[in-house]
Amino acid sequence: MRTLALSVLVARALPLASAFYLPGAAPTNYREGERVEVFVNTLTPMLMESDDPKLKSLINYDYYNPMFHFCEPNDGQKAQPESLGSILFGDRLFNSPYDIKMLKDNGTCKTLCAVPDVRGDEAKFINDRIKEDYALNWLVDGLPAAEMKIDTRNDDLFFDMGFNLGNNDGQFQNLPALNNHYDIILRYHNPSPDTYRVVGVLVWPSSIGGPQTDEPNCDYENAEPLLLNEDGTQAVRYTYRVTWNESDTPWATRWDNYLHIFDPRIHWFSLINSIIIVIFLCVMVGMILLRSVSRDISRYNAIDISEDVQEDWGWKLVHGEVFRTPRNPMFLSIMVGNGAQLIAMVGITLVFALLGFLSPSNRGSLATVMMVCWSFFGCIGGYISSRVYASLGGANKRKNAFLTATVFPTAIFIIIFILNFFLITAGSSGAVPFGTMLLIILLWFGISAPLSAVGAYFGTKHGMIRHPVRVNPIPRQIPPGPKYLRPWVAAILSGILPFGAAFVELYFVLSSLFASRAYYAFGFLALTASVVALTAATVTILFTYFCLCAEEYRWHWRAFLTGGGSAFWLLAYGLFYWFSRMSLDSFSSLFLYMGYLFLLALMDFLVTGTIGFLASYWAVRRLYSSIRID
Numbered sequence: 001m002r003t004l005a006l007s008v009l010v011a012r013a014l015p016l017a018s019a020f021y022l023p024g025a026a027p028t029n030y031r032e033g034e035r036v037e038v039f040v041n042t043l044t045p046m047l048m049e050s051d052d053p054k055l056k057s058l059i060n061y062d063y064y065n066p067m068f069h070f071c072e073p074n075d076g077q078k079a080q081p082e083s084l085g086s087i088l089f090g091d092r093l094f095n096s097p098y099d100i101k102m103l104k105d106n107g108t109c110k111t112l113c114a115v116p117d118v119r120g121d122e123a124k125f126i127n128d129r130i131k132e133d134y135a136l137n138w139l140v141d142g143l144p145a146a147e148m149k150i151d152t153r154n155d156d157l158f159f160d161m162g163f164n165l166g167n168n169d170g171q172f173q174n175l176p177a178l179n180n181h182y183d184i185i186l187r188y189h190n191p192s193p194d195t196y197r198v199v200g201v202l203v204w205p206s207s208i209g210g211p212q213t214d215e216p217n218c219d220y221e222n223a224e225p226l227l228l229n230e231d232g233t234q235a236v237r238y239t240y241r242v243t244w245n246e247s248d249t250p251w252a253t254r255w256d257n258y259l260h261i262f263d264p265r266i267h268w269f270s271l272i273n274s275i276i277i278v279i280f281l282c283v284m285v286g287m288i289l290l291r292s293v294s295r296d297i298s299r300y301n302a303i304d305i306s307e308d309v310q311e312d313w314g315w316k317l318v319h320g321e322v323f324r325t326p327r328n329p330m331f332l333s334i335m336v337g338n339g340a341q342l343i344a345m346v347g348i349t350l351v352f353a354l355l356g357f358l359s360p361s362n363r364g365s366l367a368t369v370m371m372v373c374w375s376f377f378g379c380i381g382g383y384i385s386s387r388v389y390a391s392l393g394g395a396n397k398r399k400n401a402f403l404t405a406t407v408f409p410t411a412i413f414i415i416i417f418i419l420n421f422f423l424i425t426a427g428s429s430g431a432v433p434f435g436t437m438l439l440i441i442l443l444w445f446g447i448s449a450p451l452s453a454v455g456a457y458f459g460t461k462h463g464m465i466r467h468p469v470r471v472n473p474i475p476r477q478i479p480p481g482p483k484y485l486r487p488w489v490a491a492i493l494s495g496i497l498p499f500g501a502a503f504v505e506l507y508f509v510l511s512s513l514f515a516s517r518a519y520y521a522f523g524f525l526a527l528t529a530s531v532v533a534l535t536a537a538t539v540t541i542l543f544t545y546f547c548l549c550a551e552e553y554r555w556h557w558r559a560f561l562t563g564g565g566s567a568f569w570l571l572a573y574g575l576f577y578w579f580s581r582m583s584l585d586s587f588s589s590l591f592l593y594m595g596y597l598f599l600l601a602l603m604d605f606l607v608t609g610t611i612g613f614l615a616s617y618w619a620v621r622r623l624y625s626s627i628r629i630d
């Protein structure tokens with residue numbers, strides 16, 4: 001049976017959003033005494049519970065970063081295989097020395113290892129990370145280790161992924177305390193005799209000071225905290241205690257505790273907000289397009305029939321200009337082509353997400369699917385770009401095909417390369433490893449670029465789109481238009497609506513990207529994305545219509561800019577998010593945030609700009625095929 005992981009309310013209304021398991025994923029069955037392995041992931045900064053939670057860093061560190069001195073397995077650390085998407089999103093899994101056997105050693109206090117020599121500079125490094133609220137991330141049988149918390153809004157218990165590296169609430173002479181003891185509570189389900197399944201992993205970390213000898217000591221209630229001395233060498237002992245606790249949660253619903261929606265009402269609020277914007281727009285467009293345009297058309301055609309020598313007016317005046325080649329058709333068609341490739345990628349990824357393939361239990365699948373989709377949709381990019389280019393009157397088709405396949409990916413690659421450089425200098429494990437870089441280049445050159453060329457070939461074969469009116473040989477003079485139709489003003493003005501339809505959902509997306517919160521409200525996300533697409537298209541058509549009425553016929557670039565206007569708002573919102581939700585001390589973190597934000601805005605610009613451009617193209621063709629020109 002499929003699980004209902006969202007709250008009942010949401011699940012009922014959006015049944016598609018509740019399927020979270022990769023169909024066919026099988027549970028791991030353990031026998032009593034069988035080893036249950038703990039995998040350790042990178043340390044990530046965490047949003048702490050408080051009135052004003054702020055993220056203090058964006059840099060991940062490897063668990064076995066030598067500065068931390070965590071206990072290593074006797075036969076050395078081994079990296080675990082991971083999907084492309086997990087690696088890109090910063091997962092680095094290693095094995096660990098925890099000796100855990102199903103149902104064995106219940107409540108036994110054990111020493112993991114005692115590290116004899118944590119130097120002063122390393123202690124300072126660890127203390128700094130504790131002050132930045134870093135959290136440890138473990139995986140046990142695919143489940144993240146979590147801390148149990150209470151949602152203060154409705155007193156629900158939920159599992160918050162990750163647990164604190166240390167304790168920095170300032171109660172010990174303003175020094176942070178390192179958590180060197182972990183109480184691990186493993187919840188198991190017993191579906192049939194001698195079959196046990198892990199259905200919950202909770203960790204209560206605590207700090208136990210005193211002599212750090214090999215003797216295990218798990219009495220954290222009566223212990224002094226362990227404060228690291230920043231100007232001397234000292235020993236640190238790590239201890240752990242496993243408690244097996246039977247649970248009646250079946251394996252199929254074990255993720256439900258993790259996928260806690262804090263306030264489902266806020267998603268609904270966002271959706272209703274978007275729907276109101278769409279209705280408002282539809283009414284406006286309906287009024288303008290249906291009333292004015294059909295009135296215009298019947299009047300134009302009536303004038304023609306009566307053969308009155310009357311002056312033309314309004315948008316009919318520019319019929320000889322609307323399909324005039326815009327400035328720089330090459331660049332415009334490349335942007336539209338790449339935008340179309342991204343649109344296809346986003347669309348298919350959302351479909352996969354809705355079908356339940358991209359759950360958080362299937363680590364990194366979202367990013368993997370996005371990368372693979374993007375590569376294969378190179379053909380769409382090449383096709384659209386070459387047809388748009390031909391329709392805009394461009395002649396250099398080969399150059400267009402080549403640039404479509406290369407310009408945008410190169411730009412992205414350069415940005416990622418620079419960000420990577422910063423990650424490496426900051427000693428972070430988040431830098432994309434060389435092998436992954438090669439794989440991405442392979443996806444690009446091996447799949448995306450050739451498919452783009454194939455698409456361009458077919459696009460060229462199908463040729464330009466036929467236009468309903470001819471272009472006059474001599475360009476018309478453009479009268480000065482109203483201020484709000486200037487390209488940048490129009491872009492900023494029109495961007496408000498698509499952005500307004502999305503900004504609540506955007507908050508969750510940003511939190512999941514930067515504060516490593518799991519995102520799984522894909523039903524809401526898909527609806528919001530469709531609303532944004534619809535809004536961008538209608539707003540752009542409106543602005544294009546206003547432009548043509550003002551006898552401003554250079555609509556091509558304006559349509560792209562107007563459609564992409566939400567990107568400016570996205571940038572502004574990103575800055576606001578940084579201002580209100582983050583306090584990044586290091587320059588590297590700040591630079592990284594700005595870099596990711598810029599990438600996000602760039603993609604948004606291409607996607608919504610392309611939607612605006614294609615919608616306007618369609619509308620302009622419809623508009624001018626409905627009037628009779630002598």
Ligand SMILES: *[C@@H]1O[C@H](CO)[C@@H](O)[C@H](O)[C@H]1NC(C)=O
Nearest residue numbers: 103104106107243244245246
């Ligand atoms: C382990 O110990 C806890 C209490 O310390 C107890 O509640 C639990 O049932 C025990 N589990 C097993 C499998 O014995």
Ligand SMILES: *[C@@H]1O[C@H](CO)[C@@H](O)[C@H](O)[C@H]1NC(C)=O
Nearest residue numbers: 185202243244245246247248
């Ligand atoms: C085991 O589970 C029960 C209820 O399911 C809970 O009351 C108890 O505190 C748990 N034990 C531990 C050690 O967490």
